[in-house]
Amino acid sequence: MGEDIGLWGVPLAIIGGAIRVSTPFLFVSLGECLTERSGRINLGLEGTLVFGAMSAYAIAYETGSPWLGVLAAMIAGTIFGLLHGWICSLPKVNDIAIGIALMLFGMGLAFFFGKSFIQPVAPDLPAISFGFWSDYPQVQAALKVNILFLIGIAASLGLWWMLRNTKIGLRIRVVGDSTDAARAMGLRPNVVKLLSTAAGGAFAGVGGAYLSLYYPGSWNEGISSGQGLMAVALVIFARWNPIYCFWAALLFGGAGALGPALQSVGVTQGYYLFYAAPYVLTLVVMIFTSSAAKTMTGAPAELSITK
């Protein structure tokens, strides 16, 4: 026990890191996926994520319960989603512009209310150790999986199932694909979009709660490094499919873990470059999945970026 496992530490750290880092990606992208399937794009999820992180941390600190913190983040996310959905339902409003405004608003609000919570320490969310069978501390560390990650897997399966097999799911897809058809069917597109955006906001809030309550596990102003924005690229990469969102989140998480993993095995030079891996990956994904000649399969037709 305790012996050095050498370069094996790199893939191990990446796997562990992927699991750790991917959770906020997963939740935000599921939220974005749901919102986009209803035909709206919510770029404000970055702000929702940060505000969720702050409110989760604050409530967890005040009440001593991390789960109440998660609940608070969900509620905050829902409120942000409702705000976005409501403003966008007004005539002649552009969802992308509102999203950017709400992103800045959410971050500003979080910094304002969060000033007093930078110092105190809030309780962490519990994790399950799947690495008990191994003697290596590195393996044990890598396989320590937070409960929210497991909930995220369940949520992506659930969302996928819902979009195929439930009335609500099909209605969301109808609204996202053809407003005319939805109206002809007697649905009210704005209501469906409002609720989808609200639910999407709740997902993003949970992603934020994970950031402040588990990894990195504290509240500060630089807690999110653009995960909320990268999730938009991730949803495109995942072709608006919640299951693919999970795999894409793992990939992005793994890319995010590359830098720390190299650092942990003693690479001292140039590992900072690898911290940029998620951003490079975002670019590469965007370049390789775009095509001028073919329409994107799976893209909701009412989405303002694919129209």
Place this chain on the structure above:
Amino acid sequence: MTGDKVKADDAIGIETVGMTMQFGNFTALDDVSIKVKPGSFHALLGENGAGKSTLVKCIMGFYHATKGQLMVNNHEVEIPDPRAAHAIGLGMVYQHFTLVPSLTAAENLVISRDDAPAIIDWRKEREALADFLNTMPFKVPLDQPVMSLAAGEKQKLEILKQLYLGRRFLILDEPTSVLTPAEADEVLGLVRNLCKAGKISVLMISHKFREVTMFADEVSVLRRGVMVGGGKVSDLSTDQMASMMVGADLPERNSDRTGSPGHKILSVSGIRAIDRSGLKSIEIDKLDVCAGEIVGIAGISGNGQMELMEILNGQRKYSEGSISIKGLSYSATRTEARELCVRVLPEEPLRNACVANMTVAENIGFRYFDVKNGGSTRFWINNREIRNRAADLVSAFKVKTTSLDSLISSLSGGNVQRAVLARELTGQVDLLVISNPCFGLDFSAVAEIRSRIITARNSGSAVLLMSEDLDEILELSDRIIVMSEGRLAYETLAAQADVGEIGRYMAGHHA
């Protein structure tokens, strides 16, 4: 649940009594009374703007009539919204598809039901759908996304959907505008049989006299919001219906062909490209069009005509092959199009040939706004000249617009088409490429646009006409080519054309 959605109940009869609809000072409908007896197939004829859509929208509850009542089975009813209309069994098949493109046919059908279950048991629904389809004379693939279906199949699905929902009075808004004659006959034949069996009553908006005389029992004709005539179809001749529809003055037709084909203008060889879905290929080995002839490309929609149009229009890349015009290589740049006098009228001109948010005058000016009279290009725009030329063309082509400064998107479909045609047919035209020029237009607009195409041909333009309306191809073309599965499958001179043979190639029934 689903299987018995098609109610065995009797067809519904409806009657509008003195229906009047005013929008501000404008009277769109004036005291219109139409009676559709239970189980009858009733046609509604009229030009664009005659009030047909207003009438059916009043029936379906989209509009609330200013005056007048709707009677359903001899009882007066109030229809506050479309939902209420659906609830009493009134349904409508729209001119534009209302299916959700990315959902499969099965998903579209199930979700359109008001009583769709919160959690859908697909195995059960699929069995119910299969049972339902077995009672229907035509089939559609249930598991493909609707966007991958051809227009004809979509239209069948639209009608199937209404039957699936148990509607017993159907309004069909130009249901066959995207179908082949054989498909149209099949669909309308089915609809008529359902009427005869007393299962549904139908009110069909149409511009095609052939369909009205073949399938409808009764007809009502609207002109400028007023009911001008009607009766049993068997008592009326096509000429009588046409004169009711357009009034006394039938538009002049100039379909006399003069002259014979001259030298070769357009020459396409060995073109290979990928189609819109990215799955199939377009392969055009050889296609020539000469001066003074109209080559008609017939085919069921989705067999590559749209892609061929896009290739010729510079909207789609091709991997191999060449296009030359008058012997010079052509890659659809603005300069080449101007020098070689190539003009294009694509389908859906509002989307493919106009900037919707620019004015009528600006849209008409697209071909010459940057050219001086001498032919050299200019930097400063002369707005007065653009307006003057647009004004001339608007009056010459009878484009109905409130002003030259209206947005082109505020014009009706026929007037957008006229405006684009005005732009494309002005000046020297050596090659004219047209796609579905008369899609969704009314009777007099169709006649006028067709006569302008003939005039262009007579004055020496080479015309390549792509149309899903075979009658149009037969009427206008000198030479007919059938396109099927991305290839040119069959060619014949129009004078010796055998419609049955063309239909077989369109349907893809060749070796």
